[in-house]
Amino acid sequence: MVKFEPKNSEYRTISILGHCCNDIGVVHLAQHSPSGQMVAVKRFNMDKAKEESALIEYEIILTKQLRHSNILKYLVSYVWGSDVCVVSPLMGYGSCRDLLNNHFADGLPENAIALILRDVLDGVDYIHKKGLIHRAIRASHVLISDKGHACITGFRYACGIVSNGKWQQKIHSYPSSTVRNLNWLSPEVLQQNLRGYNERSDIYSVGVLICELANGAEPYADMSTTVMLTEKVRGSIPQLLDCSTIHLDDHNIQGDSAVMTILSRQAKRKFNEGLHEIALLCMQYEEMDRPTAAQLLTHPYLKFNRKHAHLTEYLAPVIPLSDKVAYNKDELDTIESVRKMSDLELYSCDWDF
Template sequence: MSNDHECIDAQYQSLSILGQCCQGYGSVELAKHKQSQKIVVIKRINLDTLKDEVELVEDEIILTRQLCHPNIIKYLTSYVNGSDVCIVSPLMGFLSCRNLLNIHFINGLAENAIALITRDVLDALEYVHRRGIIHRAIRASHVLISETGNSCLTGFRYACPIIKNGRWQRQIHSFPTSTARNLNWLSPEVLEQNLQGYNEKSDIYSVGLLITELANGAEPFADMSTTLMLTEKVRGSAPQLLDCSTIPPEDDEAHGDSGLNMHFHKQSKRKFSNGLHEVAALCLQKEAHGRPTAAQLMTHPYFKINRRSMHLTELLKPAIPIGNNVIHNNAEFQCIDNMRKLSQMELYSCDWDF
């Protein structure tokens, strides 16, 4: 390790381990930048154990550093420390949407929260697609929420270029080299791997699945085997938004007093707007040519509803963000550190795949 890298690492004081990332090959920690006193997040990924995905991590760092958009995570710096590559990014106080669903909203988010988050994701995708990039990993764990309620897209480890040899390709035929964790969110045309290929509209299908994930609280196709999931997608089947219009009364009662019945019962009492149902259906069309682009989807009447008076931070209560004031509040930091020590196993099981 060079002295330069030692100096960079010495600029940060580790505060607490938040969890694991990259299928357990790395850790996510809360740290303080000593000079500015800002709280940041550092991903430490062990390259010796990562092996097959080392190139993906390198590509992600290079690509993310080239992107500049308010709804895309910013990498402040990256450096190598021994066998670890360290990626420093701003603290996103509400963590990922998957964390929010797991801890606070197991039955799904409120519709206005879904609308605000989806609008930010589409804004980021419109920028990414315009620059000739397909994301290929749109999912709740790859959408981070800042302390102020700004949604940021991450997970560019799986992205691929649309432009090849200076020319814009109508169709892409490359299959992601690491897909195990993203299979349920990939579009039918990506999974089929046929001669027709796919384009940036494959991300729009994933946006549809993101909407259902945020609305229902559950990952798409979570109750299916991989084979059945592939079959259902090729047939054109996709998850629905679960509310009183899509859950028949008999389904609500079919599970007796089970926990699943309680879940369906709560879902059946909700009613999502026709606009949200329509947006999800547009995204989840089997044929890519029938889906709108990100730019077209942002002009949909549903996203033109004035929501300026609605603040995502209010809609996410009772979730409380990890604020930058943690470094000035010893009691708050001590609480976070004690929680980590008492429930370390639980924290390490969190989905930090961003």
């Protein structure tokens, strides 16, 4: 078993994968020198963090306590100069947001969505049973391994349901630093009223995630915050975009041929009714009308036998980063040579985890 020590000298930086936490953190592709294993090292500059420092500390402590195959594992954390560093397994495909931005602008294939959704719900069910509400379930917080395994991250926004040893029926605390998560939050969280909210607010976010994965962009992405809030409070429910929901005659988009081209392609596809139904169930206005994660996992659509289906098949021709590195093992002798590799195709992404 590989042992990861809290020593910066054991992690050989190869390249920058992206930035996170409003550029406070930088995610590096690195090699664990003792084992030769490729990992991701996230370095938080605490001089820049200021008010975010408490959230960063909270996320590291909380994530290290979680043990589930669909939760991103933190292998070790340590302090190096003014940086707090966190080592995690390298997720070869990056985040679902990376996949949408770079390879699937119209949305992921349906079979890929179904497999990712099942993994996400497994992780959500686990954290809910642990007495946690995630409050930031979105494509950038769902990472995909080179084996096609989905993991949830982004726990700096999470909160507990248990207080003084008692399970709270409602939570009234509002998550800080939520500007980037507003489109995914449920109506009851956004309203901040005396009714409060519970763990089923995460189920609403799962519904928004389904739309994001299927449509290529999250619902309300082209709206102002005020209009988005109004739509949610009115009970508007976003839809998956396919031939049953897109009517091109209803879209009067002037001078944006790119948008019309995407809509035309989306209008030619048809998602399974089961996926439409799950998305609708998740985004019910009243939280008690939404099923739990455990109940959703028993839905016939998700119980369909996909034992022999592999997510990597549906993400082709995308090649995971670990495979790109494996093709060039001889080039790992020096950092300089790695950066010169034309076929490594490293790109900077918004790894917001």
